[in-house]
Amino acid sequence: MKSSSVGKAFGRVNLLGEHLDYNGGCVLPLQINRAVTTTMEYKENIEGILIKSGSYNEEISATNFSNKLNNWADFIIGSCDYFNRFYEVDIKNFLINIDSDLPIGIGLSSSAATCVSMINALSNLFEINLDQSTKVKIAYNVENNFVGVGGGIMDQFVSVYGAIDKALFLNTKNNDYKLVPLFKDYSFQIIDSGKKRILSDSPFNERKELCNKSAKKMGLKYLCDKDMIDQKDQVLLSNSELKVSNHVVEENKRSMKGCEALLNNDPKLFGELMTQSHNSLANDYEVSCEELDQLVQLCNGYGALGSKLTGAGFGGAIVTLIKNDFIEGLKEYILKNYSNAKFI
Numbered sequence: 001m002k003s004s005s006v007g008k009a010f011g012r013v014n015l016l017g018e019h020l021d022y023n024g025g026c027v028l029p030l031q032i033n034r035a036v037t038t039t040m041e042y043k044e045n046i047e048g049i050l051i052k053s054g055s056y057n058e059e060i061s062a063t064n065f066s067n068k069l070n071n072w073a074d075f076i077i078g079s080c081d082y083f084n085r086f087y088e089v090d091i092k093n094f095l096i097n098i099d100s101d102l103p104i105g106i107g108l109s110s111s112a113a114t115c116v117s118m119i120n121a122l123s124n125l126f127e128i129n130l131d132q133s134t135k136v137k138i139a140y141n142v143e144n145n146f147v148g149v150g151g152g153i154m155d156q157f158v159s160v161y162g163a164i165d166k167a168l169f170l171n172t173k174n175n176d177y178k179l180v181p182l183f184k185d186y187s188f189q190i191i192d193s194g195k196k197r198i199l200s201d202s203p204f205n206e207r208k209e210l211c212n213k214s215a216k217k218m219g220l221k222y223l224c225d226k227d228m229i230d231q232k233d234q235v236l237l238s239n240s241e242l243k244v245s246n247h248v249v250e251e252n253k254r255s256m257k258g259c260e261a262l263l264n265n266d267p268k269l270f271g272e273l274m275t276q277s278h279n280s281l282a283n284d285y286e287v288s289c290e291e292l293d294q295l296v297q298l299c300n301g302y303g304a305l306g307s308k309l310t311g312a313g314f315g316g317a318i319v320t321l322i323k324n325d326f327i328e329g330l331k332e333y334i335l336k337n338y339s340n341a342k343f344i
C-alpha cells in the first residue's frame with residue numbers, strides 16, 4: 001500500500017438516449033473535459049477517513065462505511081464500502097480531498113465521476129489492477145445500492161470506457177459498445193440553465209417504477225424489448241404508462257439513428273433527433289421544465305441544428321449542436337436573452 005494516491009474521472013454529456021439505460025436501451029453519451037480528482041493522503045491522526053470538498057466547502061469524517069450520511073459524502077463513503085466488499089482492504093487514517101471542475105447537479109454525471117475517481121484513487125493506493133468492468137460495477141453499486149438513486153449503467157460506463165473526442169454508443173441490454181467519431185465542423189455545446197436539481201429529490205425513481213410496471217404489463221423484461229407500442233398495448237396501459245413507454249420505445253430508435261448519423265456525417269439529422277428527443281422528454285416523459293424548454297427554443301431559434309436537455313432533467317443543463325462558426329454568436333445571443341445561462 002502506498003501512503004498517497006490520486007484518481008481522476010471525467011463527466012459526460014448525453015447526446016441521445018435519455019432514460020433508456022434502466023430500460024435495456026441504447027444510449028449515446030460523450031465524455032467532457034471536466035473532471036473530479038480525488039487525492040488520498042495517509043494521516044496518522046485521522047481515525048477513519050476525513051473527506052474535504054472544495055465544491056461543498058465542508059469536511060466530513062467517517063469510520064464506519066456501512067453508515068449512510070444522506071449527503072454528498074455518501075459517494076465517497078459508499079465507494080469505500082463497496083471497494084472493501086470486493087477487495088477486503090483496510091481503509092483508515094486517510095485524508096481524502098475532492099477537487100472538481102465538473103459542475104455538480106446539472107446533469108453532467110458528477111456523482112458517477114466522483115465514485116469512479118475515488119475507485120481509481122483506491123486502486124492506485126492499494127496497487128490493485130482493477131479491470132474496467134469491475135470499476136463500472138463498483139461505481140454502479142455505490143449509486144444504486146448505497147446512495148439509492150436508481151439510474152442505469154450509462155454514467156459509470158462512459159466515465160470508465162468513454163473518450164472526449166468520440167461519442168460512446170452503448171447497448172445497455174448487453175453492454176456492447178463502440179466509440180463513434182464526432183462531426184468535424186459542428187460542436188456540441190453545453191449550457192447550464194441555472195435551475196438546480198437534486199436527483200435524489202426528483203421523481204426519478206417514480207419514472208423508473210412506471211417503466212417497470214409498463215414492461216411487466218406487456219410481458220417484457222425491458223421496455224426496450226419493444227420497437228412499437230401497438231393498439232393492444234394502448235388498451236393495457238394507463239395514460240401515464242403509455243406516455244413513458246412511448247418515450248422509451250421511440251427514444252431507443254433515435255439513439256440508433258443518431259449513431260448512424262454520426263457515422264454517416266449527417267449533423268442535420270442528428271440535430272433533428274436531439275430536438276425530437278427533447279420534445280418527447282418534455283411532453284411524454286415529463287422531466288423538462290420551463291428553463292430547459294426556453295434554452296432549447298432559443299438555441300434552435302438562433303440556428304442550432306437541434307437541442308435537448310441532458311441527463312435526468314428536472315433542471316440542469318441542455319446540449320445543443322451548432323456549426324463551429326456560429327458558437328460565439330450563439331453565446332452572445334443566449335446571454336442576451338437568458339442572462340442566467342452558463343456555457344460549460
Ligand code: GLA
Nearest residue numbers: 018019020151152154311312
Ligand atoms: C441520470 C442517471 C442515468 C440516466 C440518466 C437519464 O443521469 O444516473 O443512469 O438514467 O439520468 O438518461
